[in-house]
Each structure stands twice: as structure tokens, then as C-alpha cells.
Amino acid sequence: xxxxxxxxxxxxxxxxxxxxxxxxxxxxxxxxxxxxxxxxxxxxxxxxxxxxxxxxxxxxxxxxxxxxxxxxxxxxxxxxxxxxxxxxxxxxxxxxxxxxxxxxxxxxxxxxxxxxxxxxxxxxxxxxxxxxxxxxxxxxxxxxxxxxxxxxxxxxxxxxxxxxxxxxxxxxxxxxxxxxxxxxxxxxxxxxxxxxxxxxxxxxxxxxxxx
Amino acid sequence: xxxxxxxxxxxxxxxxxxxxxxxxxxxxxxxxxxxxxxxxxxxxxxxxxxxxxxxxxxxxxxxxxxxxxxxxxxxxxxxxxxxxxxxxxxxxxxxxxxxxxxxxxxxxxxxxxxxxxxxxxxxxxxxxxxxxxxxxxxxxxxxxxxxxxxxxxxxxxxxxxxxxxxxxxxxxxxxxxxxxxxxxxxxxxxxxxxxxxxxxxxxxxxxxxxx
DNA sequence: CGTATTTTCAGTATAAATACCGATTTTTTT
DNA sequence: AAAAAAATCGGTATTTATACTGAAAATACG
Numbered sequence: 001x002x003x004x005x006x007x008x009x010x011x012x013x014x015x016x017x018x019x020x021x022x023x024x025x026x027x028x029x030x031x032x033x034x035x036x037x038x039x040x041x042x043x044x045x046x047x048x049x050x051x052x053x054x055x056x057x058x059x060x061x062x063x064x065x066x067x068x069x070x071x072x073x074x075x076x077x078x079x080x081x082x083x084x085x086x087x088x089x090x091x092x093x094x095x096x097x098x099x100x101x102x103x104x105x106x107x108x109x110x111x112x113x114x115x116x117x118x119x120x121x122x123x124x125x126x127x128x129x130x131x132x133x134x135x136x137x138x139x140x141x142x143x144x145x146x147x148x149x150x151x152x153x154x155x156x157x158x159x160x161x162x163x164x165x166x167x168x169x170x171x172x173x174x175x176x177x178x179x180x181x182x183x184x185x186x187x188x189x190x191x192x193x194x195x196x197x198x199x200x201x202x203x204x205x206x207x208x209x210x211x
Numbered sequence: 212x213x214x215x216x217x218x219x220x221x222x223x224x225x226x227x228x229x230x231x232x233x234x235x236x237x238x239x240x241x242x243x244x245x246x247x248x249x250x251x252x253x254x255x256x257x258x259x260x261x262x263x264x265x266x267x268x269x270x271x272x273x274x275x276x277x278x279x280x281x282x283x284x285x286x287x288x289x290x291x292x293x294x295x296x297x298x299x300x301x302x303x304x305x306x307x308x309x310x311x312x313x314x315x316x317x318x319x320x321x322x323x324x325x326x327x328x329x330x331x332x333x334x335x336x337x338x339x340x341x342x343x344x345x346x347x348x349x350x351x352x353x354x355x356x357x358x359x360x361x362x363x364x365x366x367x368x369x370x371x372x373x374x375x376x377x378x379x380x381x382x383x384x385x386x387x388x389x390x391x392x393x394x395x396x397x398x399x400x401x402x403x404x405x406x407x408x409x410x411x412x413x414x415x416x417x418x419x420x421x422x
Numbered sequence: 423c424g425t426a427t428t429t430t431c432a433g434t435a436t437a438a439a440t441a442c443c444g445a446t447t448t449t450t451t452t
Numbered sequence: 453a454a455a456a457a458a459a460t461c462g463g464t465a466t467t468t469a470t471a472c473t474g475a476a477a478a479t480a481c482g
Contacts, residue, residue, distance in 0.1 A: 013316050017228025105224050152428060165411035167468065180431050187470075197438085198469075200376035202413040203422070211414070363458060378438065391461050398440075399458095408468085409439075 003120045006032040006047065008040045008066065009055035009082060014105065018053065021109050028116055037066040044074055051120050054099070056083045056209070071098030078119045083130070101125035151192065151210065158185040163202050163211055214331045217243040217258065219251045219277065220266035220293060225316065229264065232320050239327055248277040255285055262331050267294045267305070268420050275308050282309030289330045294341070312336035362403065362421065369396040374413050374422055 005028055009015050015033045022030045032047055034040040040052070054066060070077055080101040100119040103112055104127050115125040151159065161171045168186065172179040186198075195201045205211045216239055220226050226244045233241045243258055245251040251263070265277060281288055291312040292305055305313075311330040314323055315338050326336040362370065372382045379397065383390040397409075406412045416422045 011225075011317055012319060013225050013228045015228075016232060016320065017224045017226075020231035021227060106222055108223060109227065154429065162410045163414045165406055165408060167408065169468080177429090178431050180433090181429070183469080184430075190470080195376055196470085197376060197378065197409075199373045199409045199413050202410050203374045203417065206414065206417050365459065380438085388459090389461050391463090392459070394439080395460075401440080407440085 002027050002029040003051060003116060004029050004031045004047075004049045005051045005053060005116060006030075006034065006040065006043075006049040007053045008034045008037060009053075010035050011055070014055075014082075018112070021112060022116075025113055028113070040066070041069060044070070044077075048074075049077060051078045051080055051116055053080045053082055053103075053116075056081055067099050078122075080115060080119050080125070102130050103127050104129060151189070155185055155189055155192075156210070158182060159189055159201075159205060159211065162186070162198060163205075213238050213240040214262060214327060215240050215242045215258075215260045216262045216264060216327060217241075217245065217251065217254075217260040218264045219245045219248060220264075221246050221268075222266070225266070225293075229323070232323060233327075236324055239324070251277070252280060255281070255288075259285075260288060262289045262291055262327055264291045264293055264327075265310075267292055275305050278305055278308040278310050289333075291326055291330050291336070313341050314338050315340060362400070366396050366400055366403075367421070369393060370400055370412075370416060370422065373397070373409060374416075 005022065007015055007018055007030065009018075012035065015035070019030060019033060022028050031049055032040075032043055034043065052070060067079055067081070070079060075098070079099045080103060081099045082105055083102055084105055100122075101115050101124060103115045103125070107115075107127065111127070115127075118125045157175070158171060161174065166174065168182040169179050171177075172182045175182075189201055190196065190198075193201055193204050195204055202211065216233065218226055218229055218241065220229075223246065226246070230241060230244060233239050242260055243251075243254055245254065263281060267275075278290055278292070281290060286309075290310045291314060292310045293316055294313060295316055311333075312326050312335060314326045314336070318326075318338060322338065326338075329336045368386070369382060372385065377385065379393040380390050382388075383393045386393075400412055401407065404412055404415050406415055413422065
């Protein structure tokens, strides 16, 4: 019996590439492709794939949210994350969310197929480049996820406005809050992301897909 | 005689997707794929494609640099730019660099094929979504390219350090310059990119692929 | 219903960035 | 060689952000 796979990626061209690759292999069957997380989640109540290939940088819901839901509602589905090199921040958190493997979007055909087969057998697959990066940034990633990179609703809101050319005072006016409150949120953002100024904050958040 | 095409993209998975799509059409022939601009340029002295599909966000050389070189050295080659929605900043500058068409990475198979055929006939092809965005941001883009979004070497250097968590004083020490000089560069960066603070500067630069 | 987290707000102080005024020297381009 | 652009540095004033106290109210969660 063949391995049934679904793909989630907001990039149709990537989906197309994966689709065409998988087609060539008899032991793997593509039973669904999705451009956003909600569509995938809806369809999972009907279809039962063995492996779900998930893009990490999604515009609406972030990859780890989807992974979390799938992991809890459909624990039998094995997940394989699709990621760029730039986004290693999520990796540890994704591991905890039950993701079994990581492949890069810049991966080759053979590596992809190998990864699908491996995670379907219950093993873990980490792209070698990701392994290196993990090794290299081990400490900072550990700290990263330790006190949580997960931002609260307000923090995200403030973050977004900061990136949009607003000052603290303007943000305060916009949200009908005190400037102190905004300062407070800014401070928390800097602490959570371990940066010491707004410039680095914005960069890191974009790198992590929070913006 | 079929349309001979080369592809430049640092994302193997995208290349793979394009490759598989083009394969299916008899009137289009893929004669080369490249993961970086230099490889493509080297090969152009031997191969003579009709159409070159170029990724815009490349890590080493930026897309418009490549386009400029091709346009001047091989004016017969028609260029089709591959872009994300996020990066419309380059579009006008690319047009001036001789690019004939724009397709989104999130495009569908048919649109891609249609675009290749159209630009090969000497016509222009703009993805409808890009058209909309161009319309919407018309004024700001015009201003953008007018006084040049092109940053100088020093400005890029300072910009990078700003994004890396350094203060003006620290940057000054690092580069053995006066703090005033750094202030000067910062001010120019803000003016050139038409933003009023560092946060927005970083965001815009990342959006534009300058970081 | 009680506990934890989030969100809210305050004072004060310092550090940093931005807004103006300017200018000279060096490098690149024509 | 001349012109243009880039890179350098200075003073001063103002605005904004960050650091350090701390704490009350609102929400979410078990």
C-alpha cells in the first residue's frame, strides 16, 4: 500500500513542483494539496493521509499552529515541515508540536522522497543543513523557546504598528491607551526576543515570520 | 521552432516545478537551469535562449543587476521576472532594465505558459495581481525610483549594522568613524526610503530585498 | 472560583535617535 | 581636468526610546 500524502503551502509553484516529483514514485500517492491551513484542516475530517507536508511560513496561521492542531486532533498523521534556511527559530517548537521531519525548500528531489519514506516509517528526518544550523545556534534556540517566543495578541498588534512607521505616542493614540502601556509592551517585546533595540526587533520578527 | 528557455532561481524546488511544467509543452524547450546569476551569465556565452526567466530575490546578486547585464550584453534575450507579491519595489526599475514580463511565484501553470509565449512574441506580460498593486502604489513607486532607492556602499554597511543590534555609537567605533558620520548616513537612509524611523526602515529594506 | 497571565498605567532617569543648521575632503564619473 | 556624488565631521535642540522602580485591573484557564 502506498504512502498517502497531503501538501500545505501557500506557494502554488512549490506545490506544483512537489506534485510533479511525487507523481513519479509509485509508493507515494498525493491525495490533496492546500494553499492555506484552514482548507487543509477542513479536509482532514474526510481524508486520512499518512504524511502531511507543511510549509512553515504561512500568511494567515503560522505553521506551528497548524502542526499543533493536527498533532492533537489527528495524532496518527506524520508531519514533515517545509522550511527556508532563514527560519530555524521555529524548529524546536515544531519538534515539540509533533513534527517528525524537516526539509528545506531548496532541497533536491531525492532528499524529499527519502524524507517522506523515512518519517512514514516512524523515523525522524532532519535536513543536514538544518542539523548544522541547529548545532550552531543550539544555545540561543534553547533560550528562545524557553521563555517563549510566542507573543500575545496585544504585543503582536503593537509590533505591527511599530513596523508601520508609528511612534509609541501615535500607537497609544491609535489604540486609546497610555503611552506607558505601549512602552511596557515594547519592553516585553525586546525582552522576549532578546534584542536591545527596535531595529533588531523588526529584523528578528521578520526572520521568524512574526511580521 | 520551439521557444528556448533558461531559468534562474536560487530555489531548486521552484526550478523543479517550472521544469516539470515546461516539459509538458512541445513549443517550449528548457535548455538550462541555474541556481545563481554568475552561472547563468557564464553559460550565456555558449547557449542562446529566447527567453530568460529570472528570480528577483537572489542572495548574491540582485535580480536587476543580472537583468541589466543581460539587457546590455544580450539584447535579443527576452526577460521574464519571477517575483513575490511583497517585492513590487523593483518592478519599475526592472522595466527600465529591459524586463518584458512579470509573473508571480504563486502563479498557475497556464499563466506561466501564456506569459512565456507572450513575451517571446515581443509583447509585455504583467500578472494581473501585479497590475493591481502597481496601480495602487503608483505614486510612491514613482517617487521611489525617482531619487533612487539605490544605496551606496557605506549606507548598506551602516544599514546592516543597524539591523544587527548596534547603536550609532557602536557602529561608529566599529568602523572607526565619528558618530556624526553615522547619523548622517542614517538620515540619508531615512530620506531615501521615505520612512521616519528605524523600525520602518528595516522593514522596508527587508521588503525590498536590501537586507 | 482561584490562579496565572495579560493588559493596563505611573514616575523618573538616561540613552539614543532624529531634525535642523552647516562644512570639508575624498572618490567616482564624465 | 572639471563636475558630481559620496563620505566625512561638527554643534545644538528636540523627540523618542529604553531602563528601572512598581502595581492595579482585566482576561484566560484549570
